[in-house]
Amino acid sequence: MPSGSERVAQMDPSDFIYQLKKFADSKNYNLDEVFIRRIISSLYFSLFNFWANKKYFLENKRRKGPKQDRFSFIEFVEEMISNALDAEIKLLHTYRIASDHYALNPTIIKHEGRAEEFFGIREEVEIDEGSLKKAIESAEEILKVLREG
């Protein structure tokens, strides 16, 4: 069983993100939608898992589940906002939802309990080469802050 700090180091997605970027670069970002969806989703979750391990082992935070190790997405988002990563986390979070939960592309994301429909705020997203580039940029920026923190 690794120590807490060893476990956190194991979950550091630096190499994973670097390799994904290298792969996307090598294809000139000309990838099919299945690849793009899976890359965006895995970028998000690699960061989320790293963050949750840091919370658990380095900050001794406990949440839900038998081992109290189930952290919520909204807490992750909230913490990134407090680090002035509003754009990066919003982009990654929204496109992750589109990639994992919505069939159509482009599509419109609806957040539970939100009032967007009353005000014409339509979070229209298109999963494509451009969103992949932005998702990688965002992941790199978020990683930088997570590694410093």
Next chain:
Amino acid sequence: MVISMMAVNNQSTNFTADSMSQRRYPYYEGVQIQDTQIQAKLNITTIENIEIKERISQDTLDVQGTVGKLDKKALAEVASLVNISELSELLKMLTKKYPELGYPVLDVAHNPDTLEPVFIEITFPHGSWEEWRRVVKEVKKEMRKAGLENLVARVAITCLQGLRE
């Protein structure tokens, strides 16, 4: 303290819910948050006026913006997350300093498990991806300098154009 939220939303709005179609506008809502009494005059798409009765101040602020879900619950949620006068100052600063982003809309993000309000989202219609990132960094740096740590953590700024493009 009195905060006026001016009607600035130019988008067409369709209110089809029965409760909305039967409601007569403007109407008034009031909530009590600890020592603060909040009274709001609500019009069909905007909060026209919010009167916050605190023990000390009686200032007046004009704020451009609209608030989603115009009811007692929304008011209470916004007030439970942030100091409304600080939020008003932030909205004023944003619309003055970055007019190219358009007029903002406010909404409250909830924890889907607990349904508790978590942060306030200020959404602008315009602003490219690069502009969005720059504005957030600039604004939050200034907010930190001004000692508004809670506001930094509780307010998310979104530019829809940057999200879509």
